[in-house]
Amino acid sequence: MQALHRRQAAWLVAGLVAATTASLAGASDDSAALKSGNLTPYGAERAANKDGSIPAWDGKPVPTTLDAKGRRNDPFAADRPRLTITAANATAQGDKLSDGTKALLAKYPDFRIDVYPTRRSAVFPQALYLQIMKNAGRAKLANDGLTIEDAFGGVPFPVPKDGHEAIWNHMLSYRGQVTEFVSDKYVTTSSGQRVLTNRQGTSLIYPYYNLDASAEGFDGEWARARIGITEPPANAGQALLTIDYVDNFSHAKDAWQYVPGQRRVRKSPSVAYDTPDPSTAGIANFDDVNLFIGAQDRYKFKLIGKREMFVPFNNNGLMLKSIDQALGKHTLAADAVRWELHRVWVVEGTLRDGKRNVAAKRRLYLHEDTWQAVLSDSWDAQGKLWKTGQAFTLLAGDQPLATTLSYAIFDLVGGGFMYAAAINDTGGVAYAPFDARRLSKFSSAALSSGGVR
Template sequence: MQIFFPLHWRVLSLAFLCGALLSAGAANAAPEDAAALKSGTLTPYGAERAGNQDGTIPAWDGKAPLVTVSGTGKRSDPYAADKPRLTITAANMAAHAAQLSEGTQALLSKVPGLRLDVYPTRRSAVFPQAIYDHVLKNAGRARLTNDGLTVVGAFGGIPFPVPKNGHEAIWNHMLSYRGQITSFTADKYVITAGGDQMLTSRQKTALIYPYYNLGGQAEKFDGEWARARINITEPPANAGQALMTIDYVDNYTKPKDGWQYLPGQRRVRKSPSIAYDTPDGSAAGLANFDDVNLYIGAQDRYQMKLLGKRELYVPYNNNGLMTRPIKDVLGKNALNPEALRWELHRVWVVEATLREGKRNTAAKRRLYLDEDTWQAVLADSWDPQGKLWKTGQAFTLVAGDQPLATTLSYAWFDLIAGGWVYAGAVNETGAVSYRSYDDKQMNGFTPAALSSGGVR
């Protein structure tokens, strides 16, 4: 059975058909959700296990791809031998419009010579069995309260493998598995409308996820799902600055906490502005704090509507992008097409519109969540005048050695004023490190620790 939405959006999941009419604030886990996981129809992470009808999306086989880790810690591209099966340009994109987001089409139209090299689809997202075990438990216990702003009863895995509304899907994106303790150093580049390139920030980033303390117990989880610490090392004018944030599963009472250390003041200050649509100064106005990973933070300013599922061309399996020298990656108006791999994947489509009385520079957003990772791989934003304003792309790192697959680098393109930003770039800085959760490591993720780690 197919239901057609505007722009040929196809609902491909029976789970969505069953839940589309449920309200965002009253959703509860149901026994049939766990049954769907156990039946084998869905993967242990909630994706459709089968391929698509024409074979361009294969079945998920649950095998982690073979990835080698170099002496510098960089991960190899397990699909380096693949050749493009299709190339899409502005000249032929109309024939592929059903599989292209609005933002991707706008970018193809705007950037001369831009193309999408579409490779065979590889469903590389595989996660540890312990994560799958918690996903199954969450399917029978997780629920939303406070109009979708609070997750109750979830721990150790995505909370809603069979989503019934947009807030559940976005919570899956936020709480998707990205490791337990993750650290890396990454660069941020701003490319002006005229094509000038600037390294605006080098950031030493560490992330710890109490939600994924797999040695802990769900009933003892206190609602704090992630802590992030960022130490800025370049450019010299900003070196020594440090940020720390805490995210919670209760956006109703605790949207986000943030602290900032400035070397000139030699003190740590509470900073509620490290959230929402506060501009990221190092992104030159091209991205805000809630644009990280295409969307991050509290949902209290938006109503999230689940529009269904589509087959879409998205960036995917981008280890090759992350191992190239940055000079081979950055183009004048977009990423070098030769550095970027696109594939056809099924994505959940979530549309975010402002709640009554709330504001954000992005009056509407559309997020495309990969069904195999639940992470946003594309995003479009509209300004208050209803114009398509920005389009974002997130690039998936495959770490078969863990195993996991997660977006890391991302880009935002201003479709109106021009210019773009490429963030989370590890091309010149080394590798991503993953470690098991350790309570002792929390000592380094406190406001008091910022001053010692942030001094030049």
């Protein structure tokens, strides 16, 4: 059994109850399902769909090359749309469109979806597949889904049985071992005025994916993130550090912030949940990053099932465009975004008793080949569809990996949208192997020494 973070010791004896016979049988079934050959090593359906519009997964990495700025090429640039969806023909697509996508089509006449041939390009390192097989026989939930145990080095539940297992797959999906990039954040108002609100350097390190280690040595800290703001000038020099844990029951996240004018590092517990992100003009909250991030203690997540849906995918081409080419007046430019038909897991979160969040209900659409949310919908306390999100997948066949990077949140009530982690005008994404010596740069003590490189 994996060691948890030392500050969890107080509840260790009470929380770690021996797995029941049923749960052990379930884990055994998961291993058998992966070994059957019907699933990919990530838990997706290996076969094509009935009409072949979703092809079979062949497990072959799609080569990508880097330009002088570190940007990856679009390997599918020669593809042409096979279908265009507008408000006029949206009804004919049935349940292949999310509620949020339908709302955007109805709200903005210039919004459309160009659907391209489906490319199942998501392939990951063999070392991850080996760990996922192990996780299928050992990983389990505790504390009503808020704690994950005995998982390491890969998605923990390749054959999910409930919503919390699926959300843990999303949270712990592979995004590299060490990742660095510079990106922009834009807010476009309801009148169509675009504002650059933030340029930042982001550095991420994932101890959960230190594949030179083992499940027995994993201490429960799954990710560290360090962000340094360089623009606008009024915010330049600000820095943020977060550490996330696999225990949402007693200690989900630590956060520190450095403000140059104060010349001190302060603990920042508010950088979580539905606290508004000030750089998004109220359109997005801190838990909207990657369409959902953070603790699960405010929601009960239910696994609705799997659907074939039109979702953004393989969007290297979007990230190669200038920001003027990528963004439209009310949404991203229709000819900049690639949509494809894929199978997704639909997960719905409703508030737990006694808990609050401005999004009373959330629905996430998790791509079966990556386990990452590619679409999201949120409803307010009155049950009105309020926000919808889109996340755009970068294909890095040179690693290999496929991961969402840039994402957009649209306010369906007040209008306007934000586009974050935009690398359109800043360069590419750098990946590196895990190196424990890098962890010293991800500490509160190091935060005041400067931004990320």
